[in-house]
Amino acid sequence: MPSNVVFERLGLLAELTSKATLGxxxxxxxxxxxxxxxxxPLRYQFSLYSYGPFDSDVLADISAAERLNVLKxxxxxxxxxxxxxxSPGADxxxxxxxxQDFIHEHKENVEWALNHFARKTAAELEFxxxxxxxxxxxxxxxxxxxxxxxxxxKPHFSTDHIRRGxxxxxxxxxxxxxxx
Amino acid sequence: MKHDQFVCEIRCPVHSFIGLTALERAIVDxxxxxxxxxxxxxxxxxxxYPGTSHTRFEHSLGVMHLASRLxxxxxxxxxxxxxxxxGYTEAGLARDWQVVRLAALLHDVGHxxxxxxTESLLPIRTPGSNPLFPGAAVPAERYAHEDYSVAIIQTLLxxxxxxxxxxxxxxxxxxxxxxxxxxKRAASGVSLFWKDIISGQLDADRMDYLLRDSLHAGVSYxxxxxxxxxxxxxxxxxxxxxxxEPKIAIMKGGIYAAEALIIARYWMHKQVYFHKxxxxxxxxxxxxxxxxxxxxxxFGNEQVYYPxxxxxxxxxxxxEWDDYRVMGLLASDYGGEHGRRLMSRDHxxxxxxxxxxxxxxxxxxxxxxxxxxxxxxLGSLVKYDCQPKTLWYKVNPASELVLVDxxxxxxxxxxxxxxxxxxxxxxxxxxxxxxDKSDAEIARQRYKExxxxxxxxxxxxV
Numbered sequence: 001m002p003s004n005v006v007f008e009r010l011g012l013l014a015e016l017t018s019k020a021t022l023g024x025x026x027x028x029x030x031x032x033x034x035x036x037x038x039x040x041p042l043r044y045q046f047s048l049y050s051y052g053p054f055d056s057d058v059l060a061d062i063s064a065a066e067r068l069n070v071l072k073x074x075x076x077x078x079x080x081x082x083x084x085x086x087s088p089g090a091d092x093x094x095x096x097x098x099x100q101d102f103i104h105e106h107k108e109n110v111e112w113a114l115n116h117f118a119r120k121t122a123a124e125l126e127f128x129x130x131x132x133x134x135x136x137x138x139x140x141x142x143x144x145x146x147x148x149x150x151x152x153x154k155p156h157f158s159t160d161h162i163r164r165g166x167x168x169x170x171x172x173x174x175x176x177x178x179x180x
Numbered sequence: 181m182k183h184d185q186f187v188c189e190i191r192c193p194v195h196s197f198i199g200l201t202a203l204e205r206a207i208v209d210x211x212x213x214x215x216x217x218x219x220x221x222x223x224x225x226x227x228x229y230p231g232t233s234h235t236r237f238e239h240s241l242g243v244m245h246l247a248s249r250l251x252x253x254x255x256x257x258x259x260x261x262x263x264x265x266x267g268y269t270e271a272g273l274a275r276d277w278q279v280v281r282l283a284a285l286l287h288d289v290g291h292x293x294x295x296x297x298t299e300s301l302l303p304i305r306t307p308g309s310n311p312l313f314p315g316a317a318v319p320a321e322r323y324a325h326e327d328y329s330v331a332i333i334q335t336l337l338x339x340x341x342x343x344x345x346x347x348x349x350x351x352x353x354x355x356x357x358x359x360x361x362x363x364k365r366a367a368s369g370v371s372l373f374w375k376d377i378i379s380g381q382l383d384a385d386r387m388d389y390l391l392r393d394s395l396h397a398g399v400s401y402x403x404x405x406x407x408x409x410x411x412x413x414x415x416x417x418x419x420x421x422x423x424x425e426p427k428i429a430i431m432k433g434g435i436y437a438a439e440a441l442i443i444a445r446y447w448m449h450k451q452v453y454f455h456k457x458x459x460x461x462x463x464x465x466x467x468x469x470x471x472x473x474x475x476x477x478x479f480g481n482e483q484v485y486y487p488x489x490x491x492x493x494x495x496x497x498x499x500e501w502d503d504y505r506v507m508g509l510l511a512s513d514y515g516g517e518h519g520r521r522l523m524s525r526d527h528x529x530x531x532x533x534x535x536x537x538x539x540x541x542x543x544x545x546x547x548x549x550x551x552x553x554x555x556x557x558l559g560s561l562v563k564y565d566c567q568p569k570t571l572w573y574k575v576n577p578a579s580e581l582v583l584v585d586x587x588x589x590x591x592x593x594x595x596x597x598x599x600x601x602x603x604x605x606x607x608x609x610x611x612x613x614x615x616d617k618s619d620a621e622i623a624r625q626r627y628k629e630x631x632x633x634x635x636x637x638x639x640x641x642v
Contacts, residue, residue, distance in 0.1 A: 006609075007545070025423055047364040049380075050373040051425040056381060059580040063596055068541050078419035081584075081591030094541040123424035135312040137365040146312060153372050155266070176314050 004099075005043055006064075011099025012042070012110070013065050014092035019114050021085050023076075025051075025122035028058050029129045030113045036136060037174050038109040046133070050153060052126035053133045062086065070095050116172060130154060131165045135175050142178055181255055183274045184346065190241060194391050198245045201278065203346045204285060208241075210340060211499070212289055212332050216240055218502035222393060222452075223297035224461035224522065229397040229452065236288045236295065239392055246384035247284035249410050250377045251277055254428065257588050258415035265417070265426055266373065275351045280374045282341065282353065283361035284384055290328025292486055292498075293506045297462040298469045299325060303485035323489060328498065330359040331489035336496070373415070376428040381581050382413065382438070390444050393452060401447035408437035414588035422591075429582035432592065438581060439601050454568060456530040459612055463564045464522045468515035469506055475514050528563050528614035531623040536609045550634060551611055557630045561623040564614035 016022060016030060032053045034040040046053035065071040069091040073084045096103060103110070117125060131150050140146040147162045154162075169175040186199030200208060207213055216237040225232040255262065255273055262268045268276075292298045302323040333341070338355045347353050357371055361378045377383055387406060394402025412434025415426045430438050452458070473484055486501060487494040510519045521527055534551040537543040555565055581595040596602045615623040 010541075023422060045364060047375075047379070048372070049375050051423050051427060056580065063580060064538070067538060068544065070541065075593070076421070078421055081419045081422075082593055083419050083422040083591075084594070091541045098541070098545060121420075122422055123420060126424055136310065139308070139310050141311055143312070173314070175312050178311050 004102075007095060007098045008102040009042055009061050010065050010068070010070050010095045011103050012040075012106075013061065013086075014070050014088050014096050015103050015110055016114065017071060017086050018088045018092065018096075019110075020118040021087050022118065023083055023085055023122065024059070024062065025125055026118060026120075027062060027086065028052075028054060029125040030117055031058055032129050033117060033132070033174075034106070034109055034113050037132065038106070038112065040106050040109055048130065048133050048137075048153070052129040065089070068095070127154065127157065128165055128169060131162065132169055132174060135166070135169075181252070181270060181273045181277065183277045184350075192238060192242055192245070194242055194388070194395055195245045198241050201281075201346065203278070203341070203344045204244070204281065206340055206344055207282070207285060207337065210337065212336050213237075213240070213286075215499055215502055216289065216291070218504050219291050220294060220503055221389070221396075222458075223294035224465055225397070225452065225455070225458045227461055227525070227527075228455050228457045229399070231396045231398050232393065232452075234392060234396045236291055239388060240285055240288050242388040242392055243287060243378075243384045244281050244285040246388050246406075247377050248277060248281050250382075250384055250413055250428075251280050251374065253410050253413050254377075254415050257413065257431075258426075261415050261417060261426060275353065276371045276374065278347075278351055279353055279357050279371050280361065280377065282358045283374075283378050286333055286337070286358065287329055287362050287378060287385065288325065289332050290325045290330070290489070292325065292328075293469065293501050293503050294465055296325075297465045298486075298506075300466055301469055301473060301485050302328070303488045305488075324364070326362055326364060328489045328495070330363045331495055332499070333359050333362075335492050336499075373426065380428060382409070382428060382430060382441075386445065387441070390441070390448055393448065394444070397452055399448075399451060401451050402444045404440035404444045405437040408434055409441060412437065414584060416582060416584045416588060416591060418582065418591050427582055429584045429588075429591070430595070431584055431586050431588055433586050435583065435595065435598060438595055439599055442595075442602065454610060454612075456533070456612060457527060459566050459568070460527040460530070460564065460614055461522065463566065463614075464518040464527055467517075468510060468519035468522060471516035471519065472506065472509050472514050526617060529617050529620035531558065531561070531613045531615050531620060532627045534611040534613065536611075553634075554627060554630055555611075555613060558613065558615070558623055558626060561615045561619050561626070562613055563616055564612075566612040566614065568610060568612075 013027065016027065022030070029052060031042060031044060032046050035042045035044055036046065044055040044057055046055045062071065066073055066089070069089040071086045071092070072089040073086050076083045076085050130153055134140065134149050135146050138149055140149055143163070143166060146166060147159055150162045151157065151159065166175065170177060184201040187202045187205055189197040189199050192198045217235050219236040221234050221236055221239050222232045262273070292302060304320055304322050307320045334355050341347060341353065341355050341358065360372060361375050379385060390402035390404070391406065394400065409430070412431045414429055414431055416429040417426050473486070487497040489495050489498065509515065510523060513519065515522065532554065534554060536551065537547040555562055582591055583593050583595050583598055584591055
C-alpha cells in the first residue's frame with residue numbers, strides 16, 4: 001500500500017479525534033460513512049457483520065496510530081466491562097501536517113460525519129450503518145425489501161424502527177425512497 | 181446440540197479424520213469442488229519449499245473441520261447468550277452448525293489458478309445503479325475470489341444444496357445464507373454472527389492455513405496451541421456503549437495461545453509468504469498468465485482477464501481454468517518471457533528488502549522517503565518493486581481481539597493491551613526491490629553506495 005494512504009488514514013484519525021472523543025465503534029462507522037457515502041478514498045474494504053460494516057484494517061490503523069503517538073486511548077469503565085476512547089496523541093499534529101492536503105480536501109465531509117454521527121450511541125451507529133450498507137450493496141428494489149433484509153441481520157429491531165432509521169438516512173441525503 | 185451424522189471420513193494430514201455429512205459429501209464430489217484439487221494453495225512456493233504442493237482442496241476440508249470445532253466450542257461456552265440474544269433452539273443451533281460448515285467448505289471454491297498469485301487477473305466489475313442509493317451502487321473495483329465463490333454457490337451449486345434430500349427435508353438451508361458468511365457484500369441470513377469464524381479476527385481459515393502451510397513447508401513457524409484456542413473462544417456481550425451485538429472473543433486463559441497464533445502469522449509471513457523467491461515467482465506467474473489470456477483473446481475470447489462471475493456460461497468457462505491448464509500452456513511456451521523465466525528458474529533477483537520504521541511519525545516518514553529515493557536511484561535496473569500490503573494491516577488482526585474473563589462474561593480489554601509481546605513487534609511495512617539476474621550485483625552495489633552516502637549525509641546533518 002502506498003505510504004501516503006497510511007499517512008492519510010492516520011491524519012484522518014487525528015483530525016476526527018481532535019474534534020470529538022470517539023470510541024472504537026464510532027471511529028469504524030464514521031470512516032465507513034466517509035468512504036461509502038462521501039467517497040473519501042480510504043481504501044478500506046468493509047464487510048457486513050452482525051455488528052455492522054467492519055474492516056479489521058481500521059482496528060489495525062487505530063493500533064498503529066497509538067504506537068506512533070497519533071492517538072492516545074483511555075480506558076472507560078462500564079458496568080459490564082471496559083471500553084476505550086480515543087483522543088489525539090503527542091504526534092497527531094505531525095501526521096496532520098503530512099496529510100494536510102487530504103484533510104483539507106475532505107474537511108467538509110469530516111464535519112458532516114462528526115455533526116451527524118459523532119454523538120450517536122454505538123448501537124445507533126451499528127444499526128444505521130447496517131441499513132446503509134444493505135441499501136447500497138444488496139440493491140433492494142423497494143423500501144419494504146430493504147426492511148426485510150435488515151431484519152434478517154438485526155432480528156431484534158422492529159419493522160417500524162428500521163423504517164425510521166431508513167427515513168433518517170433519507171433526510172440526510174444518504175439514501176432515497178423509490179419515488180425520488 | 182445434535183447435528184447431522186457423518187456418512188464418511190477423509191484423512192487429513194493436519195486434523196486427522198474429517199467427517200462429512202451426506203450434503204457435504206455431495207458437494208465435495210461436485211466438479212466445482214473437485215477442481216480445488218488442481219489449485220495449489222501456495223502457487224509457486226514449492227520452488228522454495230518443495231513440500232508446499234498442497235491444494236485448496238485439503239485446505240477447504242480443514243477450514244470446515246476447524247470452523248465446526250470453533251462453532252461447537254462457542255455453543256458450549258456461551259449457549260445461554262446465544263439463546264437469549266438470537267432466540268436459538270437446539271434445532272436452530274444444529275441447523276446453523278451445518279450453515280457454518282458449508283460456508284467454510286466453500287469459501288475458496290472460486291479461487292483462480294494458483295490462488296492469490298493470479299487474482300489480479302480477475303475482471304473489474306461494472307458499476308450499477310441502485311433504486312435506494314443516489315450514486316453508483318457498486319464501485320468499479322476488481323472482483324475477488326470470494327465473489328466467484330458466492331456466484332458458484334448461488335448458480336452451479338444451488339440445486340445440489342437446496343434440493344439435497346438431507347437439506348430439503350430437514351434444515352431448508354438456502355444458498356443465500358451460506359453466501360452471506362463468505363461475501364463481503366451479501367447480507368441476508370440470520371446467521372451473520374458466525375461470520376467471525378469464517379472470516380474474522382480469530383477465524384478457521386487463518387488457523388488452518390498456518391498449520392497446513394507450516395506442515396507442508398517443513399517449518400515450525402506456523403504452529404500454535406490450537407486446542408487451547410478452541411477451548412477459550414466464547415460469544416460475549418460487550419458493554420452497550422461499545423456495541424449492541426455479541427462478538428466472538430477469547431477468554432483470558434487463552435491469551436498465550438492467542439499470542440502464539442499471532443507470532444506464528446508474523447513468522448510465516450516473514451519466512452514463507454514474503455520469501456524473496458516466492459514473491460518474484462508470483463510476479464512472473466501473474467504476467468505469464470496475463471500473456472496466456474491475451475493469446476486466448478486472439479482466438480475469439482473477448483476477455484483479457486479471466487471470465488467474470490455474473491453469467492452462468494462465463495462462470496463455467498472460468499472453472500475450466502486451473503493450475504493444470506496453465507502449466508500445460510506454460511510448458512507449450514504460451515507464457516511469453518515470464519513463462520520462460522518460470523520454467524527455467526530465471527526469476528528476478530532480490531536487490532534489497534526495505535523496511536519502514538514504526539517508531540515515530542518522523543521516522544516513518546523519513547524511512548518512506550529514503551526507500552523511495554533508493555528505488556529512484558536504482559532507476560531502470562528495477563524490474564519489480566513489490567510492496568505487499570503493509571504488515572500492520574493483514575498480519576495481526578487477532579491482536580485486536582476482545583479479551584474476556586474466564587467465565588466468558590466480562591470484557592477485560594483487548595489482547596493488544598494485555599500482551600507485552602504484541603507491543604514489542606515492529607510492524608512496519610516491507611518493500612522488496614528486484615532486478616534481472618544479470619543486473620542484480622550492479623544494483624546491489626549501487627544500493628550499498630546509496631546507503632553509505634545516505635548515512636554520511638545523516639551524520640553530517642547531525
